[in-house]
Amino acid sequence: MVASTVDLAFRTKEGSQATTQETDDVVQYGKALREQQFLFDPNFRNLNHGSFGTIPRAIQAKLRDYQDQAEARPDHFIRYREKELLDESRAAVAKVLNAPVETVVFVSNATLGVNTVLRNLSWADDNKDEILYFDTLYGGCAKTVDYIVESSYGRVSSRCIPLTYPCEDDEVVTAFNNAVAASRAEGKRPKVCVFDVVSSLPGIRFPFEAITAACKEHNILSCIDGAQGIGMVHLDMTTLDPDFFVSNCHKWLHVPRGCAVFYVPLRNQPLMRSTLPTSHGFVAADASTQRVNPLPPNGKSEFVNAFEFVGTLDNSPYLCVKDSIRWRKEVLGGEDIILAYQEELARRGGAKVAEFLGTRLFENKSGTLGRCAMVNVGLPIAIEGDGSGLEDGKVRDEDADGLPQVPRGDVGLVTNWIQKKLIEEYGTWVSLFLYRGRWWGRLSAQVYLGLEDFEWVGEPLKDLCARAAKGEYK
Structure with missing residues (x-):
């Protein structure tokens, strides 16, 4: 050969x-x-x-097999078997990310993950909160920031951090630190920063490790858009310890479209009150308005349970994650x-x-x-x-x-x-x-x-x- x-x-x-x-x-x-x-x-x-x-032929066959199983016995597969397979995929991807399995769930794509974070965060009524982001941020996520600002009616603003490439990584960190200082000097409160693992255009590795550490130093939440991430660069959530991280599995991990892993450490899971859209996993804070969840009880955390079922969708791509990881290892x-x-x-x-x-x-x-x-x-x-x-x-x-x-x-x-x-x-x-x-x-x-x-x-x-x-x- x-x-x-x-x-x-x-x-x-x-x-x-x-x-x-x-x-x-x-x-x-x-x-x-x-x-x-x-x-x-x-x-x-x-x-x-x-x-x-894209996906190899072997993963296409697995995808169709899961879809066939869902059609053969819909209630049995969607209510019971799918949850077991989903747990297997969560365990497999957690191992690749070096993350506790209880911190990872799946969403359809990275943009939805960023939306889930920004739409769940609460903004103070004093109008001082600010979202930081870099000018290389993917357009869909940048527009999400725009929408959050627009729909907050003044409670939150945004600050774009310009970069002139080809700059060095330490220059990116300096630009971030300067933006934080400028925000606070203007009486603002930088609350969260959204940034890449690998930027889209240009397709370059962003110093996400250094910016995550800088966010910790400034007490700012880190929201990492790893649309280009898993399956392309080495990732270690235990060492990195971001506040929120999402990465498309359907890009570089050879998983069918659309599938992204969404990592939220235990400390921040209470902040993610709802999936998008809100579904049966949501638990109201007001005990008097508790509603019945028609799905079988599973004993899992509120966070994991919420993301298991978000309406009737084809979750077959999520189930293929473990198969893709195995294929990548064995083949x-x-x-x-x-x-x-x-x-x-x-x-x-x-x-x-x-x-x-x-x-x-x-x-x-x-x-x-x-x-x-x-x-x-x-x-x-x-x-x-x-x-x-x-x-x-x-x-x-x-x-x-x-x-x-x-x-x-x-x-x-x-x-x-x-x-x-x-x-x-x-x-x-x-x-x-x-x-x-x-x-x-x-x-x-x-x-x-x-x-x-x-x-x-x-x-x-x-x-x-x-x-x-x-x-x-x-």
Whole structure:
């Protein structure tokens, strides 16, 4: 067998560890794994795993089996069997996160988890509470902050912390500390900070460990949006000890959409009064208004019980978590090997694309931004202008002036045209974004990809950027 194009240790069939130089009896990452284990169209290369994730054939079979069981005996499965399987998945994911099993439940996606936190927190009537967040926060979560502010009728405000990448991790911490000081100097009370594990666009590792620690120092609640998290970077809830953490399992853990693990330590579970929407697990504080829960009693905590049943939904993805974790161990070699492969492939693959395009990677001097499974490559195209009025308010990129340029008013047209042509002509898709007056492409590294896939994508990007610069998008 031919091993992956990135030389790492892989798990042999006997379960021992061996390098690609020592044996041919290794797990085949890359194209072979893609063709044998996954469901992709053979004419499509998925370099955008970070948006929607995907599942192997084995997990699709488990998903359908759970759905079939639910249809065969609905009451038996939904009322009883599903709860047992759910507990097994909670135990499995708790082990990956190094978290007590009683602190983890499931929600449909990370955005819902962030909503659950912010909509359950109470805001003081003195109008001093404030929500802090960074300008790289995912748009859906940033809009959630906007809604909380709007619907609070003045009781809570928000404060965006701007960052200018590629900055160093300690600069991010400094920006946070300065924002806290500014908030308090203005008579505000910073109550909670929402931040990433790995930001969406650009796809970079955020110093979430350091910001969590800084939140503790300032007595501010930490709410971590780990939409890009579990299955991509190492996570340890016992060591990290955030106040709230949510991470999509359907992105990097090979779990069906949509499923996210929601971690709340015991100390904060009383703050999460309700699921979204409120369902049978809710227990009113007023004892005189207690209502009957028609579901079988289970003796679990109020927090865990509330999230077990949130209306009649297809919870089959939640049940697949334990199966996906097992598949990743038995077929791929386990979490440590997977994470190491993805990060190395992102670094090496991204470097090859940048070299081919004659550009550079989105990285800081210490190399911490790329400690994940996504890489951002500069594209050979920029926006006309001197840097004033940039879409993100940042200083114009130092390399932008030497690139072919398109009118500022055509930014949306160019972005959409390139992405559509990638699908129509090349059978792939790359997340494009603007930063400091130029375009960047975010590429995902996964076990079903190899260096040859990154080498391949350089030509489509180079071709479409050149055609866009000539105005073909018009």
